[in-house]
Amino acid sequence: MKVLMLGWELPPHNSGGLGVACYQLCKALSRHNIEMEFILPYFSDEQPDFMKLTAASPRGVTEIIKSGIAYDSYKYRYQDGHEEYHDLYSQVAMYEHAVASMADEMEFDIVHAHDWLTFRAAMRLKIKTGTPIVLHVHSVEADRAGGEHGNPLVRDIEESAFLMADRILAVSDFTRRAIHHEYGIPLDKIEVVHNSIDHDGIVQLEPDNIYRYLATMKGQGYKVITNIGRLTIQKGLPNWLRAAQLVVQREPKTLFLVVGSGDQYQELIELSAELGIGKNVIFTGFQRGKAWRDAFAISDLFVMPSVSEPFGLTPLEAAVYGAPSLISKQSGVAEVLHSCLRVDFWDVSEMANQMIAAVRSSALRDQLLENARAEVSMMSWREAADKVYAVYQRHVAQEVALA
Amino acid sequence: MSKAIVLYLHVHQPYRVRHYTALEAGHNHDYFQAHYDHRTSNERILHKVAEKSYIPTNRKLVELLNRHPEFKLSMSITGTVLEQLEEWSPAALHSFQELVATGRVEIVAETYHHSLAFFYSLPEFEAQVQMHKEKIQKLFGQTPQVFRNTELAYNNDLAYWADRAGFKGILAEGWDPVLGWRSPNYVYRPSYTDNIRLLMKNYKLSDDIAFRFGDHNWAEWPLTADKFSHWLNETGDATNFNLFMDYETFGEHQWEASGIFDFLDALPAQWLKTPGNSFMTVSEACDTFEPNDQIDVPQTITWADTERDLSAWLGNKIQQEAIIDLYALGGAILRTNDLALIEDWRRLQTSDHFYYMCTKWWNDGDIHAYFSPYESPYDAYINFMNAYHDLRYRLAEKGVSV
Structure with a gap:
């Protein structure tokens, strides 16, 4: 054929x-x-x-x-x-x-x-x-x-x-x-x-994480919550930042890492300043390779807050490189990955609630990651x-x- | 040779934690009060189960007790469900009282809050057993003689405790690795005990009714009272058939349309047709039969899952962290003498909360087979821990550092 x-x-x-x-x-x-x-x-x-x-x-x-x-x-x-x-x-x-x-x-x-x-x-x-x-x-x-x-x-x-x-x-x-x-x-x-997900494409993480500043902050009790993806309207990042504000009010030692570029870049920087969480939000721009993998690895939680995500591979990649996920219910990947937190993209307070839970509980993060990895390893x-x-x-x- | 059916039914409902967020903690303390339409509404669930199971089953049981003077049964009923019945379904509570008033229904002792306290705090466990005993005396005018622990969680230590506490019997799962070549259809004596007797659930026969009854793919479907009595009569190696199951088997796990009430209706007459056959309560079985052998259970067994251990409640990290953190608050909470705070802490000890956090089956994606009012085990954990954080907040408000 x-x-x-x-x-x-x-x-x-x-x-x-x-x-x-x-x-x-x-x-x-x-x-x-x-x-x-x-x-x-x-x-x-x-x-x-x-x-x-x-x-x-x-x-x-x-x-x-x-x-x-x-x-x-x-x-x-x-x-x-x-x-x-x-x-x-x-x-x-x-x-x-x-x-x-x-x-x-x-x-x-x-x-x-x-x-x-x-x-x-x-x-x-x-x-x-x-x-x-x-x-x-x-x-x-x-x-x-x-x-x-x-x-x-x-x-x-x-x-x-x-x-x-x-x-x-x-x-x-x-x-x-x-x-x-x-x-x-x-x-x-x-x-x-x-x-x-293609298991052959998985690259071994190197022992030194490129985000040295974040590693140091983690040593001082900070937790890192990350988004990796294009900064466009589809990805739902303004809601995520609004939820981040609620998290920082209760758990001030939380940092938000934004990896990616796109037409909302400036808008998101302005919004985080407006919300008073400018010093908690770190923009890295678009990253590939080691810097991309290390972003997952340094994270305590990966968040994909998309408004509409037909599939969304990143939560699977996050599991591979060491981060549990919180994903919007408006995503296709939620149909194949069960070991993750889920939220409606518009539900800012519930998004904050779940991020706070992840920040507070290592047991929750570890269990999510362990179970997600088991699921991902079965995919082909x-x-x-x-x-x-x-x-x-x-x-x-x-x-x-x-x- | 005479043989007895020892029918024992377990009645329980937890106080489910509603969708309770980190943003609410410190503001509202009403963890157990969901909106009536919500999946976690305890009131709505209680109304449903009372209507589908408790009321029709009690009606049937009273009818059977009146019709057959030889018919007897035992049941356990937790403090948390009794409180809910008092508040939301006095009619169903009355139907239980009516049942016990016949004098042929024995109530079994357990923890008031259906907790796993035995494994975390012996004083707390004993306090809950005492609370339950007092509640039963007050509502039913009976003092329990036989003990069952939450989820039939059992080991030698528990039997030793129950023996010392003066119970004449204790219930456990008749799990094959424990029984070995022996049959569950006899009375046993637990290791390291003097007087207490051990009754072990015949899980095959019990599950034929509790789980398989309505399964059209089961080779024995449809199960009739005639067929079931025949199986028991054909079993030579037996004095007592311990049929232990959830009360909600009747009308809730097995719907009325399955014919479960007809089965129940026909069973006493069918069984009593054979001379020598009888029904016994758990105490009667302990008093009547000499122990056949000694049973040694160093590890903890339960009546759940293929593993028959505590892994459905305590198998993963979130379950373990949640329960350890909860019990760690115990001393500080009890010292406050704040009864509302203590009661909320105890309601969070109910084993169901930890069961909802089980991820054993979750990875398979078989979410429909998983019975829980939450969307995921992680949601169950998050709600629970937010309530836990609020308990800490309430302690902190009183100036207690935790």
């Missing part, structure tokens, strides 16, 4: 969870008897051994230079030497046209597309070739807009793609219900394929891959039967 994967990013050129999830899923899928070709909107010098990577380049383009993250502009360099910058919408359109023009030279039995950025291309392929399309939803526009309506252009793409899809895969039941709720798609058209991408493969088989068999 030949599968054409349409995706927007893969590590190391990824901005967040989307690229990681695509990569891990494909890797796990390669255990099955399938050939995968993954079409990216840029040239990648990485070449994994389990699938073929192809850049969907418009005619005449010799190089696409990704700057920063997935949602930024790309620079396109042409054969004749001239360069053009394209914003996200025009990239989506260029990707769609490029994929459509490449379709004639490629052989595939099924198309598997990841998130709205590639859905227009998937629809074109279905119209052009009649191949079944499977749409994999890592987030919908309402998630990214923090529960608001979001961008109507993006919503249009999502809606028509969901209607046209042969099958929709959602990274959680939370997302499955969001697709149903936002677009009226029948629930039985949508299947839940939970993300997982294999289950997700098996589900996806079963979907392929069903739809390819259907096509054969119809033909």
